Amino acid sequence: MRLGDLLIQKGILNEQQLRIALQEQNITGNLLGSILVTLGFVASREIAAILAQQSNLEFIDLTEYVIPEEALRAVPRDVAERAEFIPLQYENGVMSIGVTNPTNIRAVDIVTQLTGMPAKIFMVDTEGFYQALERAYYFLENPIPKKIEGIVNEARNVVEPQGNTIAELTDLLIMDGIRRHATDIHFRPMENSVHIFFRIDGVMSHIYCVPKNMQNGIISRIKIMAQLNIAETRLPQDGSFPFEFLSSIYDMRVSLVPTIFGENVVIRILHASSSVLRLNTLGFDEHDTRILRTQFAKPYGIILITGPTGSGKTTTLYSALREIDLLGKNVMTVEDPVEYRLSMVRQTQVNIKAGYDFALAGRNFMRQDPDVILLGEIRDEETAAISVRAAITGHLVLSTLHTNDAITAIPRLVDLGVDKFMLASSIRAIVAQRLLRKLCPYCKTQCEYPPGAFRDMELPELEGIVMAGYRGRGCTACNYSGYLGRTVAGEILVVDDPMREMIYQGGSLQMIRERAINNGMRLMREDALEKAAAGITSYEEIVRVIG
Numbered sequence: 142m143r144l145g146d147l148l149i150q151k152g153i154l155n156e157q158q159l160r161i162a163l164q165e166q167n168i169t170g171n172l173l174g175s176i177l178v179t180l181g182f183v184a185s186r187e188i189a190a191i192l193a194q195q196s197n198l199e200f201i202d203l204t205e206y207v208i209p210e211e212a213l214r215a216v217p218r219d220v221a222e223r224a225e226f227i228p229l230q231y232e233n234g235v236m237s238i239g240v241t242n243p244t245n246i247r248a249v250d251i252v253t254q255l256t257g258m259p260a261k262i263f264m265v266d267t268e269g270f271y272q273a274l275e276r277a278y279y280f281l282e283n284p285i286p287k288k289i290e291g292i293v294n295e296a297r298n299v300v301e302p303q304g305n306t307i308a309e310l311t312d313l314l315i316m317d318g319i320r321r322h323a324t325d326i327h328f329r330p331m332e333n334s335v336h337i338f339f340r341i342d343g344v345m346s347h348i349y350c351v352p353k354n355m356q357n358g359i360i361s362r363i364k365i366m367a368q369l370n371i372a373e374t375r376l377p378q379d380g381s382f383p384f385e386f387l388s389s390i391y392d393m394r395v396s397l398v399p400t401i402f403g404e405n406v407v408i409r410i411l412h413a414s415s416s417v418l419r420l421n422t423l424g425f426d427e428h429d430t431r432i433l434r435t436q437f438a439k440p441y442g443i444i445l446i447t448g449p450t451g452s453g454k455t456t457t458l459y460s461a462l463r464e465i466d467l468l469g470k471n472v473m474t475v476e477d478p479v480e481y482r483l484s485m486v487r488q489t490q491v492n493i494k495a496g497y498d499f500a501l502a503g504r505n506f507m508r509q510d511p512d513v514i515l516l517g518e519i520r521d522e523e524t525a526a527i528s529v530r531a532a533i534t535g536h537l538v539l540s541t542l543h544t545n546d547a548i549t550a551i552p553r554l555v556d557l558g559v560d561k562f563m564l565a566s567s568i569r570a571i572v573a574q575r576l577l578r579k580l581c582p583y584c585k586t587q588c589e590y591p592p593g594a595f596r597d598m599e600l601p602e603l604e605g606i607v608m609a610g611y612r613g614r615g616c617t618a619c620n621y622s623g624y625l626g627r628t629v630a631g632e633i634l635v636v637d638d639p640m641r642e643m644i645y646q647g648g649s650l651q652m653i654r655e656r657a658i659n660n661g662m663r664l665m666r667e668d669a670l671e672k673a674a675a676g677i678t679s680y681e682e683i684v685r686v687i688g
């Protein structure tokens with residue numbers, strides 16, 4: 142069966158998308174698979190997962206997999222590159238490899254020659270393959286933590302380290318953040334040293350300690366990169382700079398705040414991704430996924446995703462957007478910054494210096510004949526007003542808001558000056574979500590909770606009912622954290638006519654919530670507890686994230 146037909150049969154692609162891709166193939170002569178990925182119709186890992194199924198192989202998602210060093214050391218980089226395979230594991234003399242083509246006989250032959258044992262074969266996706274191969278060997282050949290340690294040790298023995306040493310160290314610290322998939326790097330000056338923390342999967346970890354004599358140098362270096370005022374040390378500053386590393390460009394957002402021990406620096410690492418997930422892979426259960434699909438297929442109204450920073454709002458928005466008929470509808474976005482690229486969507490990026498913000502974009506989109514408008518975030522009265530107006534004039538408006546749960550979005554919009562009648566007639570659905578770390582499948586074990594444990598954790602609803610849960614012991618695969626990857630805990634409030642009436646009449650949140658629950662809304666906390674009971678996450682993680 143041909144790839145296009147196979148994807149259509151699996152419901153991942155439709156006829157129209159295939160027709161467009163085949164037309165592009167006529168012009169460019171590229172492989173159909175890569176055209177489908179470039180056009181944003183199918184993710185590269187979806188193609189790989191289907192090819193794997195076809196040839197009875199297991200699929201491995203390289204973005205979630207850490208390749209052990211001994212596997213990489215056993216195969217020279219150029220050998221792996223030329224035969225198009227990636228070593229995954231080397232245990233008891235048997236090498237596991239990932240291939241992008243299930244009939245890659247050459248890779249199998251080479252591994253058999255190298256190890257004297259037949260290779261175990263897994264499917265990996267083409268896009269992830271080259272990236273993972275490049276990264277894995279780069280980090281093997283350039284052990285960043287070791288280099289950092291070397292520079293730090295030398296700096297301890299000098300009065301003032303040289304400028305190029307400081308520059309190298311700063312770059313290495315940023316690279317190490319990228320290597321460990323950190324979302325933020327914190328430089329915290331203390332009395333006698335500078336402590337460096339990374340936020341990984343939402344959790345802060347202490348990574349390095351740097352001598353005090355490097356503090357000013359590092360801060361100045363970051364200020365220069367972000368084009369900030371080096372002389373200013375008493376006031377907060379913020380800026381950004383691009384950072385190129387392993388053929389990717391990262392957008393670094395810098396914030397400095399003066400503290401009693403010097404300026405505290407936080408760098409947020411942003412990276413535009415081209416591979417958007419499917420709605421059904423985010424962690425919403427079948428029921429909630431179906432609601433999301435129904436709501437995003439509606440022609441007009443406002444759909445909001447709420448949650449704190451780093452709760453995966455944008456990912457959900459994009460996964461849902463991808464399922465909208467992007468060919469039949471004109472979709473326009475304004476984001477800060479663009480976090481995912483979708484080729485069939487007209488995406489724009491906020492540029493504060495030039496005066497291009499959410500409100501200006503929203504106003505001008507209306508003249509571009511849109512069907513769907515995505516405004517990155519509603520954070521001021523003007524953006525709120527534009528969203529409501531666009532929704533009432535027959536557009537689907539998607540945006541995010543910072544609230545703790547779904548229902549609070551209603552008073553929040555009223556606070557932003559939205560008229561109750563306009564709000565009641567335009568709001569369609571509100572999704573609240575958090576990201577919970579998933580327990581590592583390699584070291585997950587069942588554990589017992591003594592009486593009183595859940596009461597102490599402030600999960601009183603479980604006390605006396607639940608006695609057991611799951612925890613991760615920690616292993617090499619999860620870097621001894623016990624967790625690997627993340628999933629969503631969410632709640633979806635779908636606004637029906639009686640609720641519109643309540644919103645218009647200024648009804649209490651309690652009334653609206655009761656109505657929603659009667660309609661079948663499951664609260665985020667319940668969703669999370671179900672996931673812990675199923676061993677997807679731990680009760681400790683729920684306490685950490687949701688409280």
Ligand SMILES: [Zn+2]
Pocket residue numbers: 581582583584585613614615616617618619620621623624
């Ligand atoms: Zn583990």
